Amino acid sequence: MKHDEQVRLIRAAFDAIDCGRPPMAENFSSNDPRIYASPERAAREREILFGRYPIVVGFSSDLARSGDFITEDMAPVPILVVRGDDGVLRAFANVCRHRGARVVSGNGHGAARFACPYHAWTYDTAGRLTAIPDEFGFAGLDRAACGLVEFPVAEKYGLVWVRLVPGGAALDPAEIVGGLGDDLESYGIGRFAHQETRVVRRRINWKLVSDTFWEAYHIKVLHAGNVGPLFVKNLALFDAFGANHRYIGIRKSIEKLRDLPEEKWDLVAHATILMNLFPNTILVMQTDHAEIYRTFPAGDGISDSTTAISILAPAASPKWARTMDLLLGVVEQDFTIGETIQHNFESGALAKVYYGRYEQALEHFHRSLRAALGEN
Ligand code: FES
Ligand SMILES: [Fe+2]
CATH class of the missing domain: 3.90.380.10 (Naphthalene 1,2-dioxygenase Alpha Subunit; Chain A, domain 1)
Structure with missing residues (x-):
């Protein structure tokens, strides 16, 4: 002050x-x-x-390096926040695009991939769907369109905000x-x-x-x-x-x-x-x-x-x-x-x-x- x-x-x-x-x-x-x-x-x-409204979901100090992630289950939509290989912080619905299981639990460091515990659909830290086991059963599915649902995220003052509007406008922490x-x-x-x-x-x-x-x-x-x-x-x-x-x-x-x-x-x-x-x-x-x-x-x-x-x-x-x-x-x-x-x-x-x-x-x-x- x-x-x-x-x-x-x-x-x-x-x-x-x-x-x-x-x-x-x-x-x-x-x-x-x-x-x-x-x-x-x-x-x-x-x-x-x-x-x-943008909601505080966690703290920058838990997300300092690539592959660091947090999950938040108290918000109306379960959230995954992860710092990508490119250093960019992204937020996603922590909901598998196959049949809706929670993809990741808890917080962690150094993750390269997130494999869903149900059938192992696998996402990278940018939320892209990178692997579908026995993919022949989904022939014709547009894999690129089946990444995790992404939300706008903002980070400042040690806080991380997410707004649960997919693809919405970027968040301005000062605002x-x-x-x-x-x-x-x-x-x-x-x-x-x-x-x-x-x-x-x-x-x-x-x-x-x-x-x-x-x-x-x-x-x-x-x-x-x-x-x-x-x-x-x-x-x-x-x-x-x-x-x-x-x-x-x-x-x-x-x-x-x-x-x-x-x-x-x-x-x-x-x-x-x-x-x-x-x-x-x-x-x-x-x-x-x-x-x-x-x-x-x-x-x-x-x-x-x-x-x-x-x-x-x-x-x-x-x-x-x-x-x-x-x-x-x-x-x-x-x-x-x-x-x-x-x-x-x-x-x-x-x-x-x-x-x-x-x-x-x-x-x-x-x-x-x-x-x-x-x-x-
Ligand atoms: S629900 Fe996630 S792989 Fe099936
Ligand atoms: Fe009190």
Whole structure:
């Protein structure tokens, strides 16, 4: 983040601390809880948000060399991303053109070919179908037209995006992150390596996973026993960047900056900087590492979600496993509350929920969802 932007935000944090109130929207707002329980809404989200928007599917550090590949099964279409012999990153449906089996499982390095485990139709790293066993049974089949279905892919800031529209327009990473590019660049996440990912499946709509990040109101209450005491009560700084947004939780340690000249002010050391990469990726910049949460509808797409939680950091260390344990302890508290909310929303007991004037990131997220889905 540019230094003058850090100074602006730190001044805003001091103003809020001094007057005892966080920056706030003009009015409080409300939302309709049926968006978490409606099959129609879930179907539209799947088609539009997960089907047409670029989705983060993995990390550049897993795809550094030719033949490196990752697979992603949480998206509506199973995806294979592989760096070809020519160094070009490509994304495909991980679906065999013969009769639809998954071609590759897991992640790996140095692959030259992918042989389907069912009948061994074989594809190269550019997705071309290179071998059909007993090919005489398919005489006349246009092999060149039976490569893996290809999707547009983009790679920047250490992240890899895929859009599930075959042959669609090329993706522009700067456009995807819309105004957050300078921030992402400045944190050097592109030079971080993927340390660990854990996957959590819970009985909550995917939006409830995201919602837990977009207000600091609950930190002092729900997380009183772990991270609560580290943060200034109910203080976070919100900025919108198109459908994306940034939300910065302020640590109490920020008080140390009061005695320093502004040119020495450093926000990252005294904050947790959260970025929503619309629709479903939350990137959290911590002092010495980044956490990435990617949440997807699972099962019926309504009451079930799968969230992959990853740590990216400059160097491997045993401490990242401990960091992961700690952060899972915190988010488990959110997810446990989230399961009660999901159940209660499905009961139809409420027609409305309320977002306070300092829960404006939450309001922005849901307004962006409505706009993307054509509901506004
Ligand atoms: S389904 Fe892949 S080779 Fe038959
Ligand atoms: Fe939380």
